[in-house]
Amino acid sequence: MARKQPARRGVMPLSELLTEKETKALASFDVREIDALLRFAPRRYVVPGPLTSLYDAEVGDDISAVVTVQDIHERTMRNRPGTLLEVDVTDGTATVTLTFFLGKRHLSGWHRSRLPRGARIVVHGTVGEGYRGGRQIVHPDYEQVEDTEEGLAWAQRPRPIYPLRKNISQATMRSATQKGLEFADTAERILPEEVLAHRGLPTLAEAARLLHTPLTLGEARRGMTHLRFEEAFVLQAIFAQRRAQDLRTPAPELRAEGPLQPLFDERLPFTLTEGQHEIGEQLASRIGNGHPTSALLQGDVGSGKTVIALRAMLRAVDSGHQAVLLAPTEVLAEQHHRTIVGLLGDLAGAGHLDGHPDATRVRLLTGSQRTTARRETLLDVTSGAAGIVVGTHALLTESVEFASLGLVVIDEQHRFGVDHRRRLRAKGPGGMSPHVVVMTATPIPRTAALATVGDLDVLTLRESPGRRGGVTSFVVHERLARWEERMWQRAGEEIAAGRQVFVVCARIDEGEADAPAPKELDEYGREKPDPGLAPARGVTQTAERLATRPELAGARIGVLHGRLTTEEKQEVMAEMAAGEIDVLVSTTVIEVGVDVPNASVMIVLDAERFGVSQLHQLRGRVGRGEHPGIAFFDTSAEPGEAHSTHLQAIADTSDGFLLAELDLRRRGAGDLVGEEQSGLQSTVKHLDLLRDSRLIEAAREVAFAVVKGDPDLEEHTQLAGAIALRLRDADPDVERS
The missing domain is CATH 3.40.50.300 (P-loop containing nucleotide triphosphate hydrolases)
Known part of the structure; x- marks a missing residue:
């Protein structure tokens, strides 16, 4: 059929290019345009066995052989409808029968047209015992071949194996991708030419050819490298733009050195570990600048994360702002509230006779609170009298207004969705965005993946205070x-x-x-x-x-x-x-x-x-x-x-970081820029976030350099288009995990 040239690069609908059957097959994988088709990678490859002489082939061998068609026979099957087609072939050393059990009459004519007497073909399959004692290959793969070095190399090429849905065949998928390759030059080229040259990567058109019609597995790997780097590049560009946006967004500067934090340190019944001091200083540095921080505070169970977070919250109060600790359950929120009040002692007693002169108030807000207690808490939050507020999702409602929210600490962040974090971000004072610190004892796959691709400031506590039995x-x-x-x-x-x-x-x-x-x-x-x-x-x-x-x-x-x-x-x-x-x-x-x-x-x-x-x-x-x-x-x-x-x-x-890697391998990374929390396929189609860590780091360096020189990507319109496509189904303002 006559094929139309696409009006715009890479967006030609496949319905204008493929048969209805092929179009439906690819649409079942959400592949509807040329761009997506060329990047729809095979899940694996089958490499034909080495060329073998029929004389040396034994029953059970997987072989490839260059043969000539000698004769062809057809008869009706006895015990089921359809015909039995038998094709005798030879390579000059021996003879074997190619056997086809065909349920539909037109299939016999199709095979006969491709297997006339004297045809030279390469055949792939498993040798078995024939009906009358000879040797046969049942339903072999075959194709005509030129008896040249190039022809034989083509015959031995790896065959792509595509994922399938019900009633879809490999032949349909291969036919569709072959047609798509004719338009490979029309696809959007996301990677800049200078990046391709520097990294030694093939162009997208060449990568698509290597991926779908490789002569060797090495060529297939080379084609896949382009897609993996491209995918990492787009993700990193999204993260780079978010970092750039952070630099343009004001945040409260939490720089005060007292009085609450040093008073709290004096009251601690234990000595902070070296790691707690170091991470505390790093966190203080980040929340002290005028741009919003998004930090992941990682530490195994019992490593002392809560104390670090509390010291940062006191720094926020010392700086004239408020801090929030968001917990996933009321039991945990109440536990945190008791722990904080217990650790602070009279420093949490503002307004009480036994309170310290520099004390603040620590308030608890949960959904099941009685009306009177809730009203008192809301008044203290709105007026600023409560420097520290601990609560559950109840803190996210529109009725909760903060006087000046400077820091948000989220405990066990995998229990909160993206929308939760965004709503707290919007509660900052005067158009500013509060700093956000998320704590976890076992990073979930999403967080482990984000740490790998570098969208979070990762602060890691490796040591334990050592006061526990284990x-x-x-x-x-x-x-x-x-x-x-x-x-x-x-x-x-x-x-x-x-x-x-x-x-x-x-x-x-x-x-x-x-x-x-x-x-x-x-x-x-x-x-x-x-x-x-x-x-x-x-x-x-x-x-x-x-x-x-x-x-x-x-x-x-x-x-x-x-x-x-x-x-x-x-x-x-x-x-x-x-x-x-x-x-x-x-x-x-x-x-x-x-x-x-x-x-x-x-x-x-x-x-x-x-x-x-x-x-x-x-x-x-x-x-x-x-x-x-x-x-x-x-x-x-x-x-x-x-x-x-x-x-x-x-x-x-017992290493939470090794467990995070185990979970990442088992469940996938989740949606790195959207809202999904698990399932690798929801975001990354080609990358393995553990195997490809070095490639991701290289893509990060390139993407950040591109965004630094062109923040709005006005000179990189194809990259901008790829980012828009990636965020098509996700909120572009979505926050980091």
């Missing part, structure tokens, strides 16, 4: 009865020694819909089949069963979950903290922030249903005092099965 982790397989029995015995021994136990369940009641286990992805981003797991247990029924276990005889058992009222939750946690509960059966409401130094055992039932970050946080709830902690990851998975292996990998390391 935690040892074990995977317990329920199908090995002795293991599970020993787990409960160990819990009973700790209770007998005067310590306490947490038992965590994936849901509240067992009559509810089952809590799904995290999905495993294969190398192509597809969900692996669920191996089949026992139904998850609930808090209510587990507490009842534990009351009858002989190992826990006499133990005082409590329950905690999201359906309890705020007062009930507070009462349970107060009893746990006071040592009046021996075994607390809970949902993940205790995942972060809960501090019971006397708790020494954490048992997570149906552990395969929890994420890496959750399991690491949960075991961080024990071993927080002088006694060492024990964490049991109890699973119904078979030993050695994927879920079991994954849990063992978590149990074997």
Whole structure:
């Protein structure tokens, strides 16, 4: 058919170029224009076996052979509709039959037209035993070939294997990409010519040819390198533009050296570690400039992140502004509020007779607060009397207005969406944007990826204050009865020694819909089949069963979950903290922030249903005092099965940064510039954020240089177009994680 030339580069609809079947096949992958087609990479390649003589070929061998068609026969199949087509071929040393079982009559004519007597072809397939004792190759790949060096090299080229949807064939995908290659020169060339030359990269048109019709795997890798660098370049350019925007946005300068922070340091009942001092100084430097900081404060469970954040919050108050600590749950918000008030002492007593002359107020704001308390808190927030405000999502409502918000600290940032952070950004004073610090003990994949590509100022605490007993982790397989029995015995021994136990369940009641286990992805981003797991247990029924276990005889058992009222939750946690509960059966409401130094055992039932970050946080709830902690990851998975292996990998390391990498490999990076929190394919199609770290660093250097010289990309319109396309479905004002 006659093909139209595209009116604009790279945007020719595929419907004007391909057949209806091919257009629908690619549209199922959201590929609708030439640009997208040329960048739609095969998922792998099949390399034909080496050229072999038919004489040397044995049954079971995968071979490639250059042969001549001798004869062709066709007959009706006996036991099913259709015809059997048999083609005898030879290479001069021996003969083999190519066998085709054809359900539709027109397919016979198609093969006959391509396999006339005397045709010279190259055939690829597996040698098998024929119907009458000879040798055959069933449904081989074949194509006509020129008996020249170039022709033979072409015949031996790697064959691209594309991802498929239902009722789509490789032949359809290959036909579509071949047609698209004819228009490779019309595609948008995002990488500047000087970058291609400096990096030794092929042009986009050449990269597309190498990718879809390579003569060797080396050529395919060379083509893919262009796409990987291009993808990294676009992402880094987005980040570079955000950095440039930060430099044009005013923020409060939190530079004051006192009086609150030094007074607080004097009152600390422990000495700050060298790492805490160093990270504290780095953070102070960042929030002291007049442009908004976006920093990730990483530190493993128990490394002292909260103290660093509190010192920064006091610096904000000393500088005449307010600071907010945003927590994902009311339990954690209340815990933070108690901890901060306890650490500050009279420094948190502004307005009270026993308050320090330089004291501020520390207010708590949650959704379930009573009207009177909420009204008093809002007045203090609006007037500026409350220098530090701790709360949940309730802080994000429009009714909460700050006198002068200078610093936002977000604890366990993976529990908050992008929109949450943006709303807090908008609460800065007089058009200024407050500084934002996010804390995490286990970076989720999104954050780990952002740290890799460099969009955050990463502040890392590697050492621990060393005042805790630490935690040892074990995977317990329920199908090995002795293991599970020993787990409960160990819990009973700790209770007998005067310590306490947490038992965590994936849901509240067992009559509810089952809590799904995290999905495993294969190398192509597809969900692996669920191996089949026992139904998850609930808090209510587990507490009842534990009351009858002989190992826990006499133990005082409590329950905690999201359906309890705020007062009930507070009462349970107060009893746990006071040592009046021996075994607390809970949902993940205790995942972060809960501090019971006397708790020494954490048992997570149906552990395969929890994420890496959750399991690491949960075991961080024990071993927080002088006694060492024990964490049991109890699973119904078979030993050695994927879920079991994954849990063992978590149990074997206590390094939160290694666990973040494990999670990144398992779940993907998430949407690096949008709102998705997991699933690598949502943002990066060609990059592996761990394997390609050096390439990403190189792309970062180039992209930042380009944006520095041309902030609005007026001279790089194709890059600007690529960024607009990337942000088409994401809010361009989206904040960093």
